[in-house]
Amino acid sequence: MTSFFTTAFYHFVTINNINNMQSIIQDYCDKTSIKGTILIANEGINGTISGEKIEILAFHEFIKYDPIFSDVFQHLEYKSSWSNNNPFYRMKVRLKKEIVALGIPEVSPTKKVGTYVKPEEWNSLISNPDITLIDTRNGYEIDIGTFKNAINPKTSSFREFPKYVKKNLNPKKNKKVAMFCTGGIRCEKASSYMMEVGFEEVYHLQGGILKYLETMPEKDSLWQGECFVFDQRVAVTNGLKEGKYNQCFACRHPLSPEEIQSEEYIEGISCCYCINKISKEKKANLKERQKQISLAKIRGDDHIGKIIKKK
DSSP states (O other): OOOEEEEEEEEEOOOSOHHHHHHHHHHHHHTSSOEEEEEEETTEEEEEEEEOHHHHHHHHHHHHHOGGGTTTTTTOEEEEEEESSOSOSOEEEEEOSOSSOOSOTTOOTTTOOOEEEOHHHHHHHHTOTTEEEEEOSOHHHHTTEEETTOBOOOOSSGGGHHHHHHHHOOTTTOOEEEEEOSSSHHHHHHHHHHHHTTOOEEEEETTHHHHHHHHSOGGGOOEEEOEEOSSTTOEEOGGGOBOSOEEOTTTOOEEOHHHHTSTTOBTTTBOTTTTTTSOHHHHHHHHHHHHHHHHHHHHTOOOTTOOOOOO
């Protein structure tokens, strides 16, 4: 079976010619078998791509050292892993207002940012009883894994994070704050926001959970559960190995093997988290879509957007 090399990366840096950069990167990837999504904004770049290792490594060299980028991305760092299936179906390079949407464009880690904490130093930091530890991800991500004693803000999008901070945290009471997220990008921007509103001692996990799981020996890990990822792998574990979770197409909530066996789970249509929340119209559309997936499978064709079921 062919193995696919997957890398996630981001970098906050001022980019002025985003349109030109979009076309250059898209053209480069279109000449390869690389698949994935890359977001470009004036504040930086954020992406995850997958393909043959030789092509991915060549892309790394291209984007970091080719003269056309004028040294913009020389400090890019990558979190890498392997998967049995390519987690992506297409290659998309998109322009955005923000590479991670907080909804406050003036907040930027290029201007002000918290203290980076390497994975090797993270355990010691979060074991400090004076630390307020916050998981900056969304609720459905936190449901399947997090660090012990981490606060769940119960947000459904990153844009809700500022409201959570204003309502629940206080710079005078929460004097030491540590944050983490999947790849490091959300907690880095969240640290910038918190410093803007008065928090002085703010820390964030450099490289995010993915870097922690990649580098920290399992016997020393303080991570509990699996880490949700935004591709067809659904979740990863220590060493960035593919996890046991699948995903509901209707609501995108990760599902355990036990939840897959539930009577409320109907492949491509509903699960225990959304069965009573889906409108009749949407359910009809989902049934038709699932029918087309089944027909495509019989014909031996790929159906774009399907969830690969792990066995």
